[in-house]
Amino acid sequence: MEVAVTTNGVKTENSQTKINIDKAVRERYANGAQEQEAALCCPIDYDLKYLEVIPQEIIDRDYGCGDPSRYVQEGDTVLDLGSGTGKICYIISQMVGAKGKVIGVDVNSQMLALARGYQQEIADRIGYDNVEFRRGKIQDLRLDLDWADTFLKDNPITTAGDLLRLEEAMTEQKDKNPLIPNESVSLVVSNCVLNLVSDEHKKDLFAEIHRVLKNGSRVAISDIVSDEDVPEHLKNNQDLWSGCISGALREDDFLQQFADMGFYGIEIVKRDDVPWQTVEGIEFRSITITAYKGKEGPCLERNQAVIYRGPWKAVLDDDGHTLYRGERMAVCDKTFNIYQKAPYADDIIAIAPREEIPLTEAARFDCTKNARRNPRETKGLEYDKTELSDGPACGPDCC
Numbered sequence: 001m002e003v004a005v006t007t008n009g010v011k012t013e014n015s016q017t018k019i020n021i022d023k024a025v026r027e028r029y030a031n032g033a034q035e036q037e038a039a040l041c042c043p044i045d046y047d048l049k050y051l052e053v054i055p056q057e058i059i060d061r062d063y064g065c066g067d068p069s070r071y072v073q074e075g076d077t078v079l080d081l082g083s084g085t086g087k088i089c090y091i092i093s094q095m096v097g098a099k100g101k102v103i104g105v106d107v108n109s110q111m112l113a114l115a116r117g118y119q120q121e122i123a124d125r126i127g128y129d130n131v132e133f134r135r136g137k138i139q140d141l142r143l144d145l146d147w148a149d150t151f152l153k154d155n156p157i158t159t160a161g162d163l164l165r166l167e168e169a170m171t172e173q174k175d176k177n178p179l180i181p182n183e184s185v186s187l188v189v190s191n192c193v194l195n196l197v198s199d200e201h202k203k204d205l206f207a208e209i210h211r212v213l214k215n216g217s218r219v220a221i222s223d224i225v226s227d228e229d230v231p232e233h234l235k236n237n238q239d240l241w242s243g244c245i246s247g248a249l250r251e252d253d254f255l256q257q258f259a260d261m262g263f264y265g266i267e268i269v270k271r272d273d274v275p276w277q278t279v280e281g282i283e284f285r286s287i288t289i290t291a292y293k294g295k296e297g298p299c300l301e302r303n304q305a306v307i308y309r310g311p312w313k314a315v316l317d318d319d320g321h322t323l324y325r326g327e328r329m330a331v332c333d334k335t336f337n338i339y340q341k342a343p344y345a346d347d348i349i350a351i352a353p354r355e356e357i358p359l360t361e362a363a364r365f366d367c368t369k370n371a372r373r374n375p376r377e378t379k380g381l382e383y384d385k386t387e388l389s390d391g392p393a394c395g396p397d398c399c
Contacts, residue, residue, distance in 0.1 A: 064191035066222025082193025086115030142174035299332035
């Protein structure tokens with residue numbers, strides 16, 4: 001069997017033996033909760049003013065590769081996936097303020113115990129308690145594992161019938177009292193944990209992120225990605241997987257996963273130039289992306305137009321609309337409103353019709369076509385106003 005020695009002396013084998021990813025990750029991070037493990041994190045510069053209220057033990061046992069808290073807004077309801085010792089949660093709790101809320105979800109009991117152990121102390125220091133921690137898998141944000149522990153304690157499994165009753169109870173619990181309800185948060189953040197989810201459950205993970213977000217809300221995700229596909233023999237190394245390496249998605253595929261789930265405005269807001277690790281010539285680096293939810297709904301014709309400012313000659317959005325620089329492009333009401341918000345607003349000139357068409361009277365708009373908008377469609381065919389100015393064309397103060 002061929003053996004290769006990689007960065008940090010990690011050995012990889014060309015073996016087809018499948019590893020238990022959940023078990024490997026759970027055990028490594030349980031150990032990481034007890035003593036600091038430098039190999040699990042990248043150097044990150046957090047705003048020191050938010051760290052002053054956080055105990056050193058939490059800081060020392062925190063593992064990540066970015067700082068998604070930089071994209072938080074006051075009053076947000078934030079879900080932190082893979083919250084670990086809670087450092088990011090406690091940073092964000094100060095940023096969202098007393099009117100905001102932070103929910104940390106982690107599967108690791110040891111990490112959660114450390115995070116919860118300081119909750120009251122930190123709340124006393126900042127003057128309010130807006131953080132809570134829930135136990136669950138980030139690829140299944142419906143199942144409350146603390147509830148499952150209680151159920152199993154009261155209903156131990158000794159027969160196949162008991163197992164069936166557990167499955168029925170879990171289905172009912174997930175449906176009626178999910179760990180994170182549908183459309184209940186305004187921002188999902190994550191710091192280097194999406195890569196810890198097995199490939200077979202990654203689709204579920206991205207679908208769950210989309211499910212729990214309110215319409216019009218967003219994500220800010222820091223994670224490790226690769227510049228090439230990770231070969232199977234590296235995926236079968238539990239040290240590399242639990243070390244945030246083997247489970248990394250290829251950089252472009254990482255963004256495509258969000259697009260496939262219906263997110264728009266997907267943007268790389270930070271990308272490390274220098275790889276964090278290099279294994280067999282494959283570079284693994286940290287990136288942070290933001291994306292938005294809100295494309296759902298009908299496409300309605302209200303005679304609206306947009307002009308792309310430039311500098312590119314043309315751009316293509318996530319729904320297939322091509323915008324040509326300087327030209328009035330016809331868009332539906334939904335797209336018109338989306339373009340006036342982040343991340344598009346600075347690049348778009350929005351042109352509303354002179355006479356608004358009520359939503360109840362709007363016809364269907366065919367968003368599959370890229371059509372220019374004749375100015376008469378927004379001004380009105382009968383519009384014949386004449387208005388001349390004696391002043392300078394550039395305004396009263398420019399000449």
